[in-house]
Amino acid sequence: MKAPDSGRLFRYSTLLCLALAVIAPASGDIYLLNLLVLMLIFIIFASSWNLLALSGQGSLGHAAFFGIGAYASTLIAVKTGLSPFIALPLGGVVAAGVGLLIGLTCVRLKEWFLAMVTFGFAIITQTLVVSVLAPVTGGWSGLASPRLLSAAIPGNSFIEYYSILGIAALSILAIRALMGSKIGLAFAAIRENETEARASGVDPVRYRLLGFAASAFLAGVAGALEIHHFGYVTPDIFGIDISFLPVIYTIFGGLGTLAGPVIGTVILTIVSEGLMNFGLTFERFIIIGLILILVVIFLPRGLVSLPEEIRKRWKRHGDNPVVSQTKKE
Amino acid sequence: MNYKQYTIILGIVLMGVILAAGCTQGATQPAGEIKIGVVASLTGPVSNLGNGMWDSAVIAANEVNAAGGVYVKEYGGKVNITLIPGDDQSTPAGGQTAVTKLITEDKVDALVGGYSSAVTYAHEQIVAQYKVPYVVTGASSPTITHRTDIDTSYIFHHCPTTDTYGKYTTEFIDQVIRPAINAKFNFDAGRPLRLGIIYQDSQFGQGVYSAVNNTIHAENLNIQIVGAQSFKMAESDFHTTLTAIKAAKPDAVYVAAFTNEMVPMVTQARRDVGLNTFFLAVENNDAPAYYKGLGGYGNYSVIESRFSPYTVPTGTIADAVAAFKTPYTARFGSPPDMMGASTYEGVRIVAQAISDAGTVDKASVQQALVNLRMPQMIEAMQNGVITFSSNYHESQFKLYMEQLVWNPTAGETRPQIVWPENLKAADFVVPDWYTPGSG
Amino acid sequence: MVDVGILLQIVFWGLYAGCIYLLLATGLNLIFGVMKIVNFAHGEFLMLGAYVTAAIFALSGLNPYAIILLTMLVLVSIGGFVERLCFRPILGTGKLNEIFLSIGLIYVFENVAAVIWSDRWQSIQSPYSGISIPIGPVSLPLDYVIIMVVTTAILTGLYLFLERTQVGMAIRATSQNRRGAMLVGIDVERMDMLSFGIGSALAAAAGTLWVVSGQVFNPYMGSIPAIKAFAIIILGGLGSIPGAIIGGLLYGLAENATAFLVGGPWKDAVSFIVLIVVLIIRPRGLFGEAEE
Incomplete structure (x- = not known):
């Protein structure tokens, strides 16, 4: 599968998306703004997971990096008095360091084995945070985290929103640049066929570790952003639901594409929020569950493949409308 | 990806944003x-x-x-x-x-x-x-x-709060359970009560645990904590935890847990591990599911309460x-x-x-x-x-203790208030199967 | 320092916990063997098994152990439907899609159950719940002894089915070599559906045993046991039924030993540390084949 989308069109559509995101706060709607902030954070988080998938790996424990970034950034900001804006990338660096360690453990593992081990790491991290690390992390009580911007600053919600928008845009551009570079080519080679990649001089271990570290860095930044937005961090941040969300968002939108995690996050958040505004509770999750099932059956490559699928069916008019079965990892 | 694809995707995103904006228009206030x-x-x-x-x-x-x-x-x-x-x-x-x-x-x-x-x-x-x-x-x-x-x-x-939970139950243990056991088994009146604690590994569980410790020290109570075990939230198999607590030979076991943990714990303790002692539950368990889940194993166990489905303190x-x-x-x-x-x-x-x-x-x-x-x-x-306290805006609850007693008509146990004195409907009972700890 | 009586008890509790796990894990592995997929929503069949048992029990008042067969029958059909409608269309589209589909199924099953049966905790009482058999320092509850016997019976039944019957052999053939099975005229899609149904029924049996051992249940109860079952088949080796059984018992024992020696909150973490160490040494699990 082609990963990076390139060309003029990409630039135009990105600009349009950005323009929409930039004018959104003009509505003055704080609820919308808060929703968008959470959405942007999850776009970063889902994109980080997508990046790992692009390097031919998978994780069911991405909450570990999300949480480590959050705790590290909070602790750095609290202990040193640095602005959260400076603590944020440092939190990401700590997450990347841990990601590197986990990646080292996992180099020989693939697929389900890798999935389960990463899942286990999230649980082990949580257990450590509430036990041996409790004197620093506050254990189950958690820690108050400085806001990205003090509530005393006028218009703080707006500045916060634009900062996070900037960070999200920057992250996506960084992933795009990475995928367009030599590294991206190496990722693709490993993803397609590891033996061949090795034969052509690509060291899979090195690139795998790089993928893990880069993905963990972004996940850590996303976690730190969420926590500086909430103003409080608790060990619940390592929860299973947090690990599964980027998986859901990315695959829903389109695995391995730059737009996939963005579209997935935006649409699923809106659907969920919209259904909630109709007062649906359990029914909301039944509907979302059915949507997920239908999408994976009829659009196994995610929502981004929708136009292509429509076109295919158009062409095959009269044919048996079979969903294309693309082999994909 | 080509032009058409992007227009459609953007269309979807755009629609989404509009939808979100539409959905958020709150009702106007009459x-x-x-x-x-x-x-x-x-x-x-x-x-x-x-x-x-x-x-x-x-x-x-x-x-x-x-x-x-x-x-x-x-x-x-x-x-x-x-x-x-x-x-x-x-x-x-x-x-x-x-x-x-x-x-x-x-x-x-x-x-x-x-x-x-x-x-x-x-x-x-x-x-x-x-x-x-x-x-x-x-x-x-x-x-x-x-x-x-x-x-x-x-x-x-x-x-x-967890502070309140721990305080009332610990005082009850000191004022009622300890003398009752010492009297029933002819122990020396100065014998300390051997308390076992099992708590959920969470802010709730740890809060209760530290409140018990604080109460014992602050009020200088004659209670000795002989064993403390914690468990992971949503746990359902407590056999090993209970075996460890039983080995500490407690006179009573105070448990900070949710109903879905409390029911299997008491059942496994009484039925499987043979821990024939008083279990004390936190007030958040006082709901119909607790009585139904415990069945006969809840008989004579104790629960702290502020609102019970099956009993009411007399009065207004x-x-x-x-x-x-x-x-x-x-x-x-x-x-x-x-x-x-x-x-x-x-x-x-x-x-x-x-x-x-x-x-x-x-x-x-x-x-x-x-x-x-x-x-x-x-x-x-x-x-x-x-009324809310001036420092922390907390209202002050008055918790009471209930003992669960088998009710043949209901086919379940039912609570009776046994403490404090001014609210109580029955006396605290030490049943014959009860075995005190020793050590 | 630790006396033998206590040690024996811990082993016994470990074995009991292992029974529920290994039924779940065996089902999961049977499905993996044939279809090469992992159903993360497997725990929802455990949950449905618990509710179906409770519902039949409330309606009929039958002995809950007799209901186990009925429950398994109901879940065979539900499992078959899920395979036909959801998993078959996505076969071969990638492992991540299986996870994604499972998450969708989890949402649907949990919340449908909440709509039908409400989200409150429920429980039923086994008719034997008061009976215990004292053996030395331990008193074994009759229910647990029955649970162990039932688990053994189910596993024996499964073994005989797979070894001695025509259909069972066809399932094994599909599991060993799908293409070859197809060539000798086995309807592999039928085998998929069948093994998925049987796998779900094993989860349902675990659900029934869960309920009769006096455990509480609610619509969200399935996800944690499912993940443990998944960890077990990874530990034991994907597709290996002996691996699932030994992995399940090991897991139950490791958990209980941890709870005793280190403390309850470490149960899951230590289990996963064991898993990771095993995988570092044997990247395909204890009984896993060298390559797929």
Whole structure:
């Protein structure tokens, strides 16, 4: 599968998306703004997971990096008095360091084995945070985290929103640049066929570790952003639901594409929020569950493949409308 | 990807944004209506508690509205309460979104509810920023109003905290269980009680555990903690934990757990491990599912309570409880639980505060809550009044202890209040199968 | 320092916990063997098994152990439907899609159950719940002894089915070599559906045993046991039924030993540390084949 989308069109559509995101706060709607902030954070988080998938790996424990970034950034900001804006990338660096360690453990593992081990790491991290690390992390009580911007600053919600928008845009551009570079080519080679990649001089271990570290860095930044937005961090941040969300968002939108995690996050958040505004509770999750099932059956490559699928069916008019079965990892 | 694909995708995104904007247009406020936002977990793993909170709030609003509403001086008459649900989905992010919507879209006059401390911390900050009076009726951590990184002056805690849980149960153990055991087995009156503790590895469980320790030291009680074990939240297999506690030979075991953990624990202790001792449960278990789940294994065990489905302390509370329980059971098919009870009271407290303030102006309502002195309703309070402490805005609950006794008609155990003296309906009993610890 | 009586008890509790796990894990592995997929929503069949048992029990008042067969029958059909409608269309589209589909199924099953049966905790009482058999320092509850016997019976039945019957052999053939099975005229899609149904029924049996041992249940109860079952088949080796059985018992024992020696909160973490160490040494699990 082609990963990076390139060309003029990409630039135009990105600009349009950005323009929409930039004018959104003009509505003055704080609820919308808060929703968008959470959405942007999850776009970063889902994109980080997508990046790992692009390097031919998978994780069911991405909450570990999300949480480590959050705790590290909070602790750095609290202990040193640095602005959260400076603590944020440092939190990401700590997450990347841990990601590197986990990646080292996992180099020989693939697929389900890798999935389960990463899942286990999230649980082990949580257990450590509430036990041996409790004197620093506050254990189950958690820690108050400085806001990205003090509530005393006028218009703080707006500045916060634009900062996070900037960070999200920057992250996506960084992933795009990475995928367009030599590294991206190496990722693709490993993803397609590891033996061949090795034969052509690509060291899979090195690139795998790089993928893990880069993905963990972004996940850590996303976690730190969420926590500086909430103003409080608790060990619940390592929860299973947090690990599964980027998986859901990315695959829903389109695995391995730059737009996939963005579209997935935006649409699923809106659907969920919209259904909630109709007062649906359990029914909301039944509907979302059915949507997920239908999408994976009829659009196994995610929502981004929708136009292509429509076109295919158009062409095959009269044919048996079979969903294309693309082999994909 | 080509042009067409992108137009379609962008179209979808655009539609989405419009949809979101459309969905967020809150209703306009008719003049003279009190809007109360109820923050509860209507979905997610703790939805059973959240739905109970919402249902109870509905009963409270109906009761107030049926009596004509709340008298608000500013409006020159009585106005109705409208409740608006805010589903926190049992997650911090969900709670933040829900509370932001309640405050900025629905423009609520006050908030009630809030379960799970982790969820509540994340949205407290918005409440502090917008200065909306918030009566927290579900989260049990004292940190809710003790934290100093945000301004908690608009936040009021109407729910016993883990400090309160630990204090009352420990005092009961010292005043009732210890003498009863020493008398029954002819032990020396100075023999300390051997207490085992099993607690959930969470803020709730650790809070109770440290409260027990603090109470023993602060009041210099003759209680010796002989074993302490913790377990992971949502655990269902306690055999090994119980075997370890049994090896410590306790006279009684105090457990800080949720109902889904408490039921298998007591069952496994009595049936499988042969730990024939008193189990003491925290008040959050006093709900129908607990009695049904325990069956006969609950016989003679002890539970702390502030609101029970099956018993009421005698006095004025009894009538008030009936006024809440009867319509609730008729409407929802099962009796309410204690989270529901404090949420019911939370709505009534807000109504009273608005009435006292004579306006829905938030600063005035906050002041009214600070000065509130309201007679107790369905839960027993210290000195019979609901009032928020000046330092941490906590109301002071008066908890009582119940002993569960087998009721052949119900085919389950039923609670009897055994402590304190002024509320008790029966004496605490040491059954024949009970085996004291030794060491 | 630790006396033998206590040690024996811990082993016994470990074995009991292992029974529920290994039924779940065996089902999961049977499905993996044939279809090469992992159903993360497997725990929802455990949950459905618990509710179906409780519902039949409430309606009929039959002995809950007799209901186990009925429950398994109901779940065979539900499992078959899920395979036909959801998993078959996505076969071969990638492992991540299986996870994604499972998450969708989890949402649907959990919340449908909440709508039908409410989200409250429920429980039923086994007719034998008061009876215990004292053996030395331990008193074994009759229910647990029955649970162990039933688990053994189910596993024996499964073994005989797979070894001695025509259909069972066809399932094994599909599991060993799908293409080859197809060539000799086995309807592999039928085998998929069948093994998925049987796998779900094993989860349902675990659900029934869960309920009769006096455990409480609610619509969200399935996800944690499912993940543990998944960890077990990874530990034991994907597709290996002996691996699932030994992995399940090991897991149960490791958990209980941890709870005793280190403390309850470490149960899951230590189990996963064991898993990681095993995988570092043997990247395909204890009984896993060298390559797929």
